Amino acid sequence: MGLMPASERRAQIAAVFDQVADVYDNVGVPWFTPIAERLVGALHPQPGERAVDLGCGRGAALFALADAVGPQGRVTGIDLSAGMVGATAADAAARGLGQVRVVQRDAGEPGLPAGEFDLAVASFVVFFLPAPLAALRAWHRLLAPGGRLGLSTFGDHGAGWLDDVFGRFLPASAFRAPSPFDSDTGVEQLVGAAGFRRVRTETFPLDVVLRDVDHWQQWSMSHGQRAVWARIPAERHPEVKAAVAEHLETFRTADGTYRVGQSIRLTLADRDD
Ligand SMILES: C[S@@+](CC[C@H](N)C(=O)[O-])C[C@H]1O[C@@H](n2cnc3c(N)ncnc32)[C@H](O)[C@@H]1O
Numbered sequence: 001m002g003l004m005p006a007s008e009r010r011a012q013i014a015a016v017f018d019q020v021a022d023v024y025d026n027v028g029v030p031w032f033t034p035i036a037e038r039l040v041g042a043l044h045p046q047p048g049e050r051a052v053d054l055g056c057g058r059g060a061a062l063f064a065l066a067d068a069v070g071p072q073g074r075v076t077g078i079d080l081s082a083g084m085v086g087a088t089a090a091d092a093a094a095r096g097l098g099q100v101r102v103v104q105r106d107a108g109e110p111g112l113p114a115g116e117f118d119l120a121v122a123s124f125v126v127f128f129l130p131a132p133l134a135a136l137r138a139w140h141r142l143l144a145p146g147g148r149l150g151l152s153t154f155g156d157h158g159a160g161w162l163d164d165v166f167g168r169f170l171p172a173s174a175f176r177a178p179s180p181f182d183s184d185t186g187v188e189q190l191v192g193a194a195g196f197r198r199v200r201t202e203t204f205p206l207d208v209v210l211r212d213v214d215h216w217q218q219w220s221m222s223h224g225q226r227a228v229w230a231r232i233p234a235e236r237h238p239e240v241k242a243a244v245a246e247h248l249e250t251f252r253t254a255d256g257t258y259r260v261g262q263s264i265r266l267t268l269a270d271r272d273d
Contacts, residue, residue, distance in 0.1 A: 006130035010106065013128055014080045016227045017057070021083030023222040024058045028215070029208055032223075035152050036060035036123040039266050040068060042202060043150045048072040049118040052142055054107040054135075055079055055125030059088045065121065066097050076112065078105040108135045115144045123152045127181045128224070136194030143271040149196055153181050155203045155263030165243045169232045187267045196269035203265050210258045213245040 004012075017024075025032040040061050045051060045068035053062040056077030065075045075097075079085050082104055089102040105111060107122065108129050120139045129135045139149060180186035184201040191199045210216045221229060232240060251258040 009130050010080060010108075012227065013224075014082070016224060016230070017079070017081035018083035020222050020224075020226055021058065021081060021087050024084070025060060025222070026058075027218050027222045029210065029219045031206070031208060031219075032057065032060040032124065034206060035264055036121075037064045038204065038264070039121060039123050039150045039152045040064040042266055042268055043119055043121065043148050045069050045073075045119055050074045050116060050144075051076070051119040051121060052110070052112065052117045052139075053077040054110065054120060054122040054139060055128070056088060056102060057081075057084050057123075059091060059102075061121045061123045062088065062092070062100060062102070063095070063097075065119070066092070066100050069099065071099055073099050075100045076117075077102040078107060078110055078112075080104070080106055108138065110138060110142060112142055114141045117142050118144055118147050120147065120149045122150075124224075126151050127153060127179070132180070133190055133194055136191060136196070140195045140271055145271060146273045147271045149191070149267075149269045149271070151187065151191070151267040153187060153265045153267065155184075155265040161247050162244070165240065165247060166228050166232070168243070169236050169240055170228070171231070184265060184267075187265065191267055191269050195271070197272050199267065199269040201265060201267055203263050206262055206264050208260045208262065210248070210260065212258075213241055213248055216244060216248065216258070217241055 045065055047070040049069045050073060051065040051069060053065060053075065056062045056079050059077065062075055062077040069075060077088060085102050085104045092100040092102060107125060108131055120143055126132050126135065180190040188199045188201060248258045251260045253259050
């Protein structure tokens with residue numbers, strides 16, 4: 001993965017998110033929306049402020065920002081995936097949110113005017129970017145003096161068991177190199193290196209509640225993890241599912257559902273005044 005040219009990687013990511021745009025965050029597993037709402041809340045958006053949502057997807061953060069800044073504010077969502085942009089722009093129009101616009105852009109090079117935003121938000125996006133430090137520098141330039149940045153990423157890897165299961169079915173070349181997103185400090189250092197100040201971390205636990213292994217698979221196929229399935233030959237998918245089913249038993253609760261915990265990391269920072 002690390003050796004893939006950036007343009008090819010971007011095209012693959014856009015294709016995966018085009019495929020999932022219709023079902024994304026919509027299979028009965030509250031996940032992206034509660035995370036993004038918590039992230040937006042941590043930034044304390046004010047009525048009339050201008051926000052940019054980088055990698056907005058289906059608008060988990062975008063709509064929370066639009067509510068908070070109100071009709072006097074402005075929210076720009078950008079995403080690489082045409083499917084995400086089209087569906088989210090249609091949702092914004094259906095909700096009558098004149099303060100929202102959604103455009104297809106690369107978050108790594110947003111091409112938006114410098115100093116135009118009070119808030120920059122990227123919820124579960126930055127680890128997809130081929131050059132995250134360069135992207136964070138670009139986001140720093142988008143902010144007005146005193147502007148605030150908020151990122152969400154996976155915290156301590158409660159789902160390490162799932163990496164292990166997928167890992168049994170993936171080629172050795174698929175293994176991820178160590179990255180800044182493996183620790184709070186790693187992300188903080190990256191954000192600091194991009195010029196941000198007062199960099200800090202908040203974490204919170206979020207349980208994924210699943211009915212059964214079919215529900216898990218449906219959820220897994222509805223977001224970025226679909227790219228992992230695509231790398232495993234289809235004839236081996238039932239084996240993956242069986243291995244996951246075995247693991248899920250350790251998360252079974254008294255009501256028969258499975259409750260899988262994950263720590264979520266918010267990284268917050270400011271641009272100097
Ligand atoms: C896991 S989703 C998160 C979406 C949304 N922020 C949320 O919280 O639901 C990641 C999103 O980032 C977008 N994305 C990935 N790489 C991108 C890039 N280089 N530029 C813009 N968007 C990108 C994907 O298309 C996808 O919509």
